[in-house]
Amino acid sequence: MARISLEGISHAYGGRTMDPSDLALKPLDHVWEKGRAYSLLGPSGCGKTTLLNIISGLVTPTTGRILFDDLDVTHLPTERRNIAQVFQFPVIYDTMTVADNLAFPLRNRGLPAAAVTKRVTEIASLLDLTPELSKRARNLTADAKQKISLGRGLVRSDVAALLFDEPLTVIDPSLKWELRSKLKAVHHALDMLMIYVTHDQIEALTFADEVVVMKDGRVLQIASPAELFEYPAHTFVGYFIGSPGMNIIEAEVDGHIARVAGQTVELGATYARPPAGSTVQIGFRPDFAALAPSGGYAVRVRRIEDLGRRRIARVAFGPHEIFATVPYGVSLEGEEAGMTIRADRVFVYVNDERVYGEAR
Amino acid sequence: MTEKPLNNRAWWLVLPVLLFVLFSALLPIMTVVNYSVQDAMAGNSYFWNGDGWFRDLLNSQTEIGARFSDALTRNLSFSFAALFIEVPLGIAIALCLPRTGRTIGFYLVILALPMLIPWNVVGTIWQIFARADIGLFGAALTGLGLHYNDTQDAVSAWCTIVVMDVWHWTPLVVLLSYAGLRAIPDAYYQAARIDGASRWATFRYIELPKLQKVLVIAVLLRFMETFMIYTEPFVVTGGGPGSATTFLSIDLVKIALGQVDLGNAAAMSLVYNLITITLCWIFFTIMTQLDRRGNP
Numbered sequence: 001m002a003r004i005s006l007e008g009i010s011h012a013y014g015g016r017t018m019d020p021s022d023l024a025l026k027p028l029d030h031v032w033e034k035g036r037a038y039s040l041l042g043p044s045g046c047g048k049t050t051l052l053n054i055i056s057g058l059v060t061p062t063t064g065r066i067l068f069d070d071l072d073v074t075h076l077p078t079e080r081r082n083i084a085q086v087f088q089f090p091v092i093y094d095t096m097t098v099a100d101n102l103a104f105p106l107r108n109r110g111l112p113a114a115a116v117t118k119r120v121t122e123i124a125s126l127l128d129l130t131p132e133l134s135k136r137a138r139n140l141t142a143d144a145k146q147k148i149s150l151g152r153g154l155v156r157s158d159v160a161a162l163l164f165d166e167p168l169t170v171i172d173p174s175l176k177w178e179l180r181s182k183l184k185a186v187h188h189a190l191d192m193l194m195i196y197v198t199h200d201q202i203e204a205l206t207f208a209d210e211v212v213v214m215k216d217g218r219v220l221q222i223a224s225p226a227e228l229f230e231y232p233a234h235t236f237v238g239y240f241i242g243s244p245g246m247n248i249i250e251a252e253v254d255g256h257i258a259r260v261a262g263q264t265v266e267l268g269a270t271y272a273r274p275p276a277g278s279t280v281q282i283g284f285r286p287d288f289a290a291l292a293p294s295g296g297y298a299v300r301v302r303r304i305e306d307l308g309r310r311r312i313a314r315v316a317f318g319p320h321e322i323f324a325t326v327p328y329g330v331s332l333e334g335e336e337a338g339m340t341i342r343a344d345r346v347f348v349y350v351n352d353e354r355v356y357g358e359a360r
Numbered sequence: 361m362t363e364k365p366l367n368n369r370a371w372w373l374v375l376p377v378l379l380f381v382l383f384s385a386l387l388p389i390m391t392v393v394n395y396s397v398q399d400a401m402a403g404n405s406y407f408w409n410g411d412g413w414f415r416d417l418l419n420s421q422t423e424i425g426a427r428f429s430d431a432l433t434r435n436l437s438f439s440f441a442a443l444f445i446e447v448p449l450g451i452a453i454a455l456c457l458p459r460t461g462r463t464i465g466f467y468l469v470i471l472a473l474p475m476l477i478p479w480n481v482v483g484t485i486w487q488i489f490a491r492a493d494i495g496l497f498g499a500a501l502t503g504l505g506l507h508y509n510d511t512q513d514a515v516s517a518w519c520t521i522v523v524m525d526v527w528h529w530t531p532l533v534v535l536l537s538y539a540g541l542r543a544i545p546d547a548y549y550q551a552a553r554i555d556g557a558s559r560w561a562t563f564r565y566i567e568l569p570k571l572q573k574v575l576v577i578a579v580l581l582r583f584m585e586t587f588m589i590y591t592e593p594f595v596v597t598g599g600g601p602g603s604a605t606t607f608l609s610i611d612l613v614k615i616a617l618g619q620v621d622l623g624n625a626a627a628m629s630l631v632y633n634l635i636t637i638t639l640c641w642i643f644f645t646i647m648t649q650l651d652r653r654g655n656p
Binding site for chain 1: 545547548550551553554555556557558561565566569570
């Protein structure tokens with residue numbers, strides 16, 4: 001078990017480069033605490049797998065240092081770091097039985113046979129693989145194979161961190177949930193540092209204590225799932241997390257008000273005037289914008305969808321199409337409606353980054 | 361009309377294929393079968409001989425039987441020697457090739473060159489190459505003080521034929537193995553590194569199992585071709601010295617065209633054919649069963 005620190009890590013495929021747009025991973029400092037579960041979340045090609053491979057040592061970063069506790073491992077090869085990784089597609093050793101698969105990493109490290117058997121039995125029971133132990137691994141289903149890959153990581157007692165690279169991609173949807181709760185259970189049982197790469201926000205938010213949201217090689221925000229939802233630090237985070245995502249509309253911010261399409265939206269804080277030429281936007285979650293037959297900002301209702309737990313309306317707010325909540329018990333007639341927004345949940349973004357105002 | 365239209369005229373479309381198969385395979389084989397059960401005399405007169413030719417062929421006490429069993433032994437030895445060298449060597453070379461990069465195209469073209477050379481040209485090249493007086497290979501070996509002469513010494517002749525086949529056809533195994541290796545996803549190698557597997561363990565537990573399917577093809581192709589080999593030994597050694605490199609196909613041609621002994625030749629070619637098919641079937645079954653072992 002260890003703490004993993006990244007110091008100024010960045011990476012460009014094809015070597016050193018001066019042009020920041022060539023960086024697959026932009027400079028990053030972060031400390032991964034032991035015993036916690038992290039998710040790397042972002043669209044395909046955002047650099048999350050690169051970051052994971054840098055931690056596991058499959059990729060050597062162009063700049064920066066990686067420390068396991070206080071040991072610099074930047075140039076140590078994978079096999080000499082105490083890392084286990086589970087890949088997108090299950091990797092199993094075809095010709096071996098499940099038990100031999102699980103024993104493989106231990107035998108390679110020269111553990112005595114008795115210790116190997118003991119450890120394999122433990123891990124197999126943890127993963128519910130005991131009935132499969134004597135079967136040949138190649139004939140199992142994809143989820144069982146993925147459990148074997150996971151087991152090969154867990155079986156080593158020296159592992160500092162367990163890394164997952166979209167491990168549920170090839171798993172049947174009905175089994176995904178089960179395997180994910182297995183992962184959570186394993187995490188609680190073994191108290192290991194786990195880092196989980198995914199582009200599926202549900203997977204990320206349900207798995208992790210802390211989520212790292214990435215886009216175009218840049219880390220946009222590192223926060224708990226609740227914080228990501230409530231206080232997105234970047235317009236992309238607001239848009240990417242939540243369904244539907246955050247409403248983000250261009251506005252003119254002046255002190256504690258924002259002007260949108262001729263109407264004035266109250267802000268929860270007083271903001272300094274943004275620099276000239278920058279893009280200024282306000283953002284608020286549909287969850288904090290409620291519709292009523294009248295009162296508040298005037299909007300036109302386009303369509304209402306009943307999602308069961310809540311009703312979401314697509315409305316026109318001036319020229320902007322946004323989403324708002326229709327509380328149960330409220331019935332809207334015709335197109336005209338009024339919208340109220342919780343002022344403390346309206347955030348201001350300058351060039352996509354959240355800016356903070358002074359509390360009123 | 362409520363009935364489903366039924367039109368058998370479509371069968372005519374199969375006719376060209378039937379005709380082709382008839383003339384290319386069925387008629388020649390039946391001609392051979394015809395010769396194998398009759399004794400042909402001059403003037404196109406035939407006498408029924410039943411299974412007489414086959415009895416002689418399979419009885420090693422007779423002259424033809426002894427020739428046949430000797431040639432069969434030579435063929436099997438040659439095939440196994442060639443497979444035994446070409447398959448491991450081919451895999452080894454494929455493993456040494458770079459996985460990516462610009463040079464790989466160059467290597468593959470160089471490796472594939474021997475395969476593009478026609479059989480009789482290969483034979484001619486090696487016939488000259490192996491000459492003990494002026495051939496580079498032969499003269500070099502003689503120069504090293506080795507007793508080498510492929511026209512007088514059976515061991516020399518054998519070595520020449522085997523080395524020639526290895527040179528000519530190992531590239532096929534290399535190409536097949538290389539394609540098989542390239543099909544292994546990177547994640548397997550990465551997982552092996554994380555699991556601390558040695559180079560040998562990576563080969564034994566990842567690469568070799570993944571290569572199994574292409575190796576079935578490689579072994580089958582190489583076995584069939586070595587078992588039927590004719591042109592190269594015919595050009596290089598002419599079956600000699602003595603009958604040291606007289607393989608079944610060479611002997612067959614000698615009997616059929618040299619001695620015009622059609623009954624013996626026909627029986628021999630049918631048995632030869634049957635052995636090839638049976639051995640291929642055995643290889644295929646063993647290797648695919650190996651693959652399926654452990655299936656529920």
